[in-house]
Amino acid sequence: MTIRAVIIGAAGRMGQALTRVAAEFPDLRLVGAITAAGSPVLGRDLGQYAGIAPLGITLSADLAAALRNADVAIDFSRPEASAANLAACRTAGTALLIGTTGLRPLLSESELSEAARQIALLVAANTSLGVTLLMELVRQAASALPAEFDVEILETHHRMKRDAPSGTALALGQVAATARGTALDEIAADRAGPRRPGAIGFAVSRGGDVVGEHEVRFLGPGEQLVLAHRATDRAVFARGAITAALWLAQQPAGRYEMRDILF
Numbered sequence: 001m002t003i004r005a006v007i008i009g010a011a012g013r014m015g016q017a018l019t020r021v022a023a024e025f026p027d028l029r030l031v032g033a034i035t036a037a038g039s040p041v042l043g044r045d046l047g048q049y050a051g052i053a054p055l056g057i058t059l060s061a062d063l064a065a066a067l068r069n070a071d072v073a074i075d076f077s078r079p080e081a082s083a084a085n086l087a088a089c090r091t092a093g094t095a096l097l098i099g100t101t102g103l104r105p106l107l108s109e110s111e112l113s114e115a116a117r118q119i120a121l122l123v124a125a126n127t128s129l130g131v132t133l134l135m136e137l138v139r140q141a142a143s144a145l146p147a148e149f150d151v152e153i154l155e156t157h158h159r160m161k162r163d164a165p166s167g168t169a170l171a172l173g174q175v176a177a178t179a180r181g182t183a184l185d186e187i188a189a190d191r192a193g194p195r196r197p198g199a200i201g202f203a204v205s206r207g208g209d210v211v212g213e214h215e216v217r218f219l220g221p222g223e224q225l226v227l228a229h230r231a232t233d234r235a236v237f238a239r240g241a242i243t244a245a246l247w248l249a250q251q252p253a254g255r256y257e258m259r260d261i262l263f
């Protein structure tokens with residue numbers, strides 16, 4: 001079965017990574033490539049722009065037109081564009097995978113849930129299969145270890161990253177908080193002052209071309225458990241996103257997570 005996909009944010013780092021790995025997926029057919037209105041790269045061939053052979057797909061800003069022939073949209077663009085992209089997919093009835101991070105407060109949980117009544121929707125701050133498994137390990141550790149174990153989440157990314165802490169770090173914190181029966185907003189640690197019991201802290205590091213590193217430390221009396229993931233190639237996010245998008249395109253309307261693909 002062939003799944004027709006549109007890449008939103010196609011001219012960006014992730015858009016190009018998606019374009020380059022697309023040929024590894026025989027069931028995938030790219031049918032559209034969307035970038036920002038007014039972009040100087042509008043009209044360029046997607047393949048050539050991503051450094052591979054021409055694909056006959058033109059970088060365009062007309063999402064509604066691209067969705068007419070698509071089964072799924074894969075959005076790695078900007079949070080400012082996400083609400084409009086979601087609305088276009090709802091109108092077209094097209095499944096949507098949102099990989100863009102920093103959505104809050106521009107797109108609320110209730111807006112996402114509302115949309116998931118009409119379309120298959122998957123929002124993933126991290127589409128790597130390794131991080132998807134890390135989330136499960138963090139869930140297990142946070143619920144098994146006593147609450148006196150402090151949780152500290154460290155992340156490092158390239159110097160161009162816009163949001164901080166990363167969407168993945170926040171998602172890891174959310175998983176740990178939920179496993180401890182509370183909300184992240186309630187339990188996130190203040191930067192200064194002594195740590196409240198059970199608080200979850202974040203540390204952010206930026207520089208160079210680091211693709212993405214996350215470490216979750218459970219710090220208890222006399223021992224530490226450290227769970228970590230290091231991405232060395234942006235292609236892992238692209239491959240995970242395409243694997244998820246191919247699956248999502250065949251699901252009924254609803255809200256899905258990366259773990260639905262792995263387990």
Ligand SMILES: NC(=O)c1ccc[n+]([C@@H]2O[C@H](COP(=O)([O-])OP(=O)(O)OC[C@H]3O[C@@H](n4cnc5c(N)ncnc54)[C@H](OP(=O)(O)O)[C@@H]3O)[C@@H](O)[C@H]2O)c1
Nearest residue numbers: 009011012013014035036077081099100101125126127237
């Ligand atoms: N889920 C994951 O696993 C994962 C992994 C890596 C990155 N991300 C996230 O994915 C997003 C993109 O990352 P990136 O590194 O690829 O960033 P990037 O290189 O800045 O790419 C974003 C692209 O989106 C374009 N854009 C802006 N407005 C748009 C619109 N309305 N419609 C379509 N495209 C639009 C930008 O064009 P202009 O430059 O012309 O504005 C740019 O080409 C970020 O939020 C990042 O945190 C997620």
